[in-house]
Amino acid sequence: MARTMWDSSVGKKTVMAVSGLIMLAYLVVHMIGNLKIYFGAGEFNHYAHWLRTIGEPFMHYEWTLWLIRIVLVVAVAAHATSAYQLSRRDIKARPSAYVHAKPRASYATRTMRWGGIILGLFVVWHVLDLTTGTVHPGRFEHGHPYQNVVGDFSHWYSNVIYIVAMLALGLHVRHGFWSAAQTLGVGSRTRDRALKTLANVLALLLTAGFIAVPVGVMTGVVS
Amino acid sequence: MKLTLRVWRQRNADAPGAMSTYDVDGISSDMSFLEMLDVLNEQLILSGEDPVAFDHDCREGICGACSLVINGDAHGPERTTTCQLHMRSFRDGDTIDIEPWRAAAFPVIKDLVVDRSAFDRIIQAGGYVTAPTGSAPEAHATPVPKADADFAFEHAECIGCGACVAACPNGAAMLFTSAKVNHLNVLPQGAPERETRVLDMVAQMDAEGFGGCTLTGECATACPKGIPLVSITGMNKEWLRAARRVAKR
Incomplete structure (x- = not known):
């Protein structure tokens, strides 16, 4: 079964769809959690600490968090590998372009590959910035995410990187969510409008929800 | 109607191809696209040139033999087959680009004919x-x-x-x-x-x-x-x- 999946272009798209949906579900939770920053340092930092204690006493400190991280890393790796292999195949299948070429597909559809690369690079920067603090522009302190976020978004380039990436995320989700439904065979003529609307709503909510954090810092609502 | 055609010409599968420009005159708007190409080919044959190779069979829109990417659209601007596309979809003086299907799995055999x-x-x-x-x-x-x-x-x-x-x-x-x-x-x-x-x-x-x-x-x-x-x-x-x-x- 696993072999059949990975060797077929249709099966590999399934891997992309499932890994994409796992990441999407995580992002919804992540975005809602981020909004707690509007309730002050106490609540936000307490929430961040709670994330490390989920499942206690059955789970040890940070076990659940690491479990989530492992699932996410596997999802990112599966998504990127299948995207790379499928893209190689697609580009090879159309070696010569039309002389009379015209752009057709929607912007979101055409930017899936570059958007995906931008998001991949963003994830690396984001982890180094706010998880490890390696590239954090200010003074990074473990256990004080509220202060770290405010310090981060007090620098213009952090805002630019973050907002560009979140716009790319919106476009990626807009085409990706609907596509995943088609790949998994749950789309249909009657469900098409609902799926497209849901994809747009998800894309808008995620982008707006994530961008609300740097905007909050920039406008001084969060300080 | 008077038209300028830019057609993909390729001698065989291994030869490099390029777009060639031809002028055709006396095209009726009631002609099908393939009949327009027939006029071009008669013209080419009379002047001793190699006619443009293209696939066609029933010319009724039911066999699937005809192809052609016309101005960047497969089967041209109407939602039908190339044989059922009529010249009334174009205007006098238009320049029309005609190319073969492009895909690695559909190699060009000659001109506009693909395998x-x-x-x-x-x-x-x-x-x-x-x-x-x-x-x-x-x-x-x-x-x-x-x-x-x-x-x-x-x-x-x-x-x-x-x-x-x-x-x-x-x-x-x-x-x-x-x-x-x-x-x-x-x-x-x-x-x-x-x-x-x-x-x-x-x-x-x-x-x-x-x-x-x-x-x-x-x-x-x-x-x-x-x-x-x-x-x-x-x-x-x-x-x-x-x-x-x-x-x-």
Whole structure:
């Protein structure tokens, strides 16, 4: 079964769809959690600490968090590998372009590959910035995410990187969510409008929800 | 009508090709696109040049032989086959670009003619039913619900012209393959090979070097027979079902 999946272009798209949906579900939770920053340092930092204690006493400190991280890393790796292999195949299948070429597909559809690369690079920067603090522009302190976020978004380039990436995320989700439904065979003529609307709503909510954090810092609502 | 044509000319599969410009005059707006090309070819033959090679057969829009990407659109600006496209869709003085289907799996044989035998091999891999042949069976012997019959017929309309592949930015044959899979998989006559059909046809499609689906929807827009994009969704569903079933055996 696993072999059949990975060797077929249709099966590999399934891997992309499932890994994409796992990441999407995580992002919804992540975005809602981020909004707690509007309730002050106490609540936000307490929430961040709670994330490390989920499942206690059955789970040890940070076990659940690491479990989530492992699932996410596997999802990112599966998504990127299948995207790379499928893209190689697609580009090879159309070696010569039309002389009379015209752009057709929607912007979101055409930017899936570059958007995906931008998001991949963003994830690396984001982890180094706010998880490890390696590239954090200010003074990074473990256990004080509220202060770290405010310090981060007090620098213009952090805002630019973050907002560009979140716009790319919106476009990626807009085409990706609907596509995943088609790949998994749950789309249909009657469900098409609902799926497209849901994809747009998800894309808008995620982008707006994530961008609300740097905007909050920039406008001084969060300080 | 007086037109300027820019046509892809390529001596053979290995020769490099290029666009050549020709002027044609005296085109009636009632002519079909292929009749317009016939006029061009008569002109070329009289002047001792090699006529433009293009595929055509029934010229009634039902055989799937004609092709041509016209001004960047597979089968041109109308939703029909090139043979059923008429010159009234163009204006006097227009410049028209005519190119062959472009896909790695459809190599150019000459000028505008491409080798579409990859489609035949996809059909050979599973686009049939293993029912005994002979005289036509009694029509009521195998009841088919009306909805299923309509669904099967909608997909059976595919004429295998390859416009979907030509329009797809990935040179994918998903719409063609899904049309046949959906057509036969919904019918009781196609049930014995329901799993092997979709698995084998998709495997052959991959082996022929067609790309994958990124759901741009170009194929369904180009399809002269109106095979819907959701047909691909249906094939994905069948493929996943078959992969699970075969794994259990």
